[in-house]
Amino acid sequence: MSDTRHTKLLIIGSGPAGYTAGVYGSRAMLEPILVQGIEPGGQLTTTTEVENWPGDTEVQGPDLMLRMEAHAKAVGTEIIGDIITDLDLSKRPFTAIGDSGTTYTADAVILATGARAKWLGLETEEKFKGFGVSACATCDGFFYKGQEIVVIGGGNTAVEEALFLTNFASKVTLIHRRDELRAEKILIDRLMKNDKIEPLWFHELIEVTGTDMPLGVEGIKVENTKTGEITEMTCKGVFVAIGHSPANELVIDQLETHMGGYVVTNPDSTATSIPGVFAAGDLTDHLYRQAVTSAGMGCMAALEAERFIAEQE
Numbered sequence: 001m002s003d004t005r006h007t008k009l010l011i012i013g014s015g016p017a018g019y020t021a022g023v024y025g026s027r028a029m030l031e032p033i034l035v036q037g038i039e040p041g042g043q044l045t046t047t048t049e050v051e052n053w054p055g056d057t058e059v060q061g062p063d064l065m066l067r068m069e070a071h072a073k074a075v076g077t078e079i080i081g082d083i084i085t086d087l088d089l090s091k092r093p094f095t096a097i098g099d100s101g102t103t104y105t106a107d108a109v110i111l112a113t114g115a116r117a118k119w120l121g122l123e124t125e126e127k128f129k130g131f132g133v134s135a136c137a138t139c140d141g142f143f144y145k146g147q148e149i150v151v152i153g154g155g156n157t158a159v160e161e162a163l164f165l166t167n168f169a170s171k172v173t174l175i176h177r178r179d180e181l182r183a184e185k186i187l188i189d190r191l192m193k194n195d196k197i198e199p200l201w202f203h204e205l206i207e208v209t210g211t212d213m214p215l216g217v218e219g220i221k222v223e224n225t226k227t228g229e230i231t232e233m234t235c236k237g238v239f240v241a242i243g244h245s246p247a248n249e250l251v252i253d254q255l256e257t258h259m260g261g262y263v264v265t266n267p268d269s270t271a272t273s274i275p276g277v278f279a280a281g282d283l284t285d286h287l288y289r290q291a292v293t294s295a296g297m298g299c300m301a302a303l304e305a306e307r308f309i310a311e312q313e
C-alpha cells in the first residue's frame with residue numbers, strides 16, 4: 001500500500017555520513033527519517049578490521065556500523081529499510097519515492113549515498129560475476145579455501161582484500177598496472193611481509209577464462225603494460241578492487257558534479273547548488289573517502305540543515 005510521509009529532514013544513505021547526520025539531526029529535534037538503501041551500514045559492512053576509527057584500535061566494520069545505527073536510533077532517528085528510486089529536488093518540499101511505494105516529502109534533504117565498487121568493464125568479468133569474479137573479499141573469500149586467487153588494484157582496498165584472502169587462499173597474486181601502490185604504508189608493509197602474496201607489477205587483466213557448465217573461473221589473461229606481452233595464469237577467483245565511484249544516480253541531472261561524478265558542495269560546507277539540499281561523505285569527496293571524514297561531513301550537513309530549516313520557519 002502506498003503512503004506519504006513528511007519529515008523536516010530526510011537522510012538518504014546509512015553509511016557513516018548518514019548515521020552521523022541522523023545523530024546530529026535528532027539532537028537538533030528535527031526528527032529525521034533515514035532511508036537505508038540496498039546496503040544498510042554502507043561500505044564498511046563489506047570489510048573486516050577497521051583500524052583508523054578514532055577510539056577503537058581495532059573494530060569490525062559491520063559492528064561499527066551496527067553501533068552507529070543503534071546510536072542514531074537511540075537519539076530519535078527513524079530508520080527505514082527502503083531504497084529511494086526517484087528524487088525530485090525541483091521544488092520544496094522535496095519529494096523522494098521509495099521502492100516500497102512510500103513517498104517521502106522533506107523540507108531539507110541530506111544526500112549520503114556514498115560510493116560503489118568500480119568494475120573493469122570486461123565482457124568476461126561480467127560473465128563470471130558471482131561465479132569466481134567478485135568485488136568483496138569479506139563476502140566471498142570463504143569460497144576459495146586452498147585455492148589460488150588474484151586481486152586487481154593497487155589502493156587500500158586491493159591490499160586489504162589481498163591480506164584478508166590469505167586466510168583462505170593458498171596463494172594470492174596482487175596484479176597492479178604500475179609498480180607503486182597507493183595504499184597506506186602500514187598496509188604495504190604487511191603485504192610485502194606476507195609469504196602467501198605475490199605482487200605482479202605492470203600488468204592489467206584483459207580476460208577471465210573458465211568453464212560454462214558449470215559456470216566457473218579457471219584462469220585469466222594479463223597484459224604487460226610495458227611490453228604488451230600477454231600471459232595466461234590459472235586461478236579460481238578474481239577480486240576486482242580498482243576503486244569506487246560516487247552513487248549519484250538520484251541527482252546526476254539535478255546537481256552539479258565534478259571529478260568523475262562527485263557532487264559539488266560549497267567551500268567549507270555541505271550545501272549543494274540547491275538550497276536545502278546537502279551532500280556528505282563519499283558522494284562528494286574525491287580526495288579522502290574515509291569513514292571518519294564521511295562522519296564529519298554528516299555532522300556538518302545536519303548542522304547546516306538545521307540552520308536552513310530554522311531560517312525557513
Ligand code: FAD
Nearest residue numbers: 013014015016017037039042043084114281282289290291
Ligand atoms: P557509504 O558507506 O558508501 O554508504 C552509502 C549508503 O547509501 C549505503 O547505506 C547505501 O545503502 C545508501 N544508498 C545508496 N543509494 C541509495 C538510495 N538510492 N536510497 C537509499 N539509500 C541509498 N574507510 C576508513 O576510514 N577505514 C577503513 O578501514 C576503510 N576500509 C574500507 C574497506 C573497504 C572494503 C571499502 C570498500 C571501503 C573502506 N573504507 C574505509 C572507506 C569507507 O568505507 C567510506 O569512506 C565510507 O563508508 C563512506 O561513507 P558514506 O556514508 O559516504 O557512504
Ligand code: NAP
Nearest residue numbers: 052153154155156157158177178182241242243244288289
Ligand atoms: P583507490 O584508492 O582509488 O585505488 C584504486 C586502485 O585501482 C589504484 O591503484 C588504481 O591504479 C587501480 N585502478 C583503477 N582503475 C583501474 C583499471 N581500470 N585497471 C587497473 N587498475 C585500476 O580505491 P580504493 O583502494 O577502493 O580506495 C577508495 C577509498 O577508500 C580511498 O580513499 C581509500 O583510502 C579508502 N579506503 C581506506 C581504507 C583504510 O583506511 N584502511 C581501506 C579501504 C579503502 P593507479 O594507482 O595506477 O591509479
